[in-house]
Amino acid sequence: MESGIRVVIADDHPFTRYGLRVLLESAPDITVVAEACNGREAVQQVLELHPDVVVMDVRMPGGDGLWATQEIQRVRPTTKVLVHSEYETDPTVMAAMRAGASGFLLKAGDIAQITSAVRDVA
Structure with a gap:
């Protein structure tokens, strides 16, 4: 049984x-339980695995991060969403925050921030 913060990563880029x-x-208190390549897959993983946090790209084909954030908040509001984007001024990011995302992180930011951000929203 996994302990700590359970995370799903949703991004359409395999390298990301x-x-x-x-x-x-690399953090002892965080376990990645699944990955998703689009918003629909992310919602499905949330329904099946009940993670604590989803790290969600906002721009993906097959159900973007905005739609997925709204859907996750509708079907499992205890799962927190941390959106990440390349663009600080992306209107989709602001819409995702209004849709119920718990935090925002720039992809170009300090890589050490990701673990702190996941802990903060969890």
Whole structure:
């Protein structure tokens, strides 16, 4: 049985998912329980695995991060969403925050911030 903060990573870029997994799993209190390549897959993983946090890209095909954030908040509001984007002024990020995301992180930010951000929203 996994302990600590259970995380799903949702991003359409395999390299980004891999990098996030490596960074997050380097923390002893964080376990990545699944990855998703689009918003629909992220919602499905949340329904099946009940993670504490979803690290969610806002721009993905097949159900973007905004839609997925709204849906996760509707079906499992105890799961927190940490959105991440390349653009600080992306209107989709602001919409995701209004839809119930618990935090925002820039992809170009300090990589050490990701573990702290996951802990903060959890």
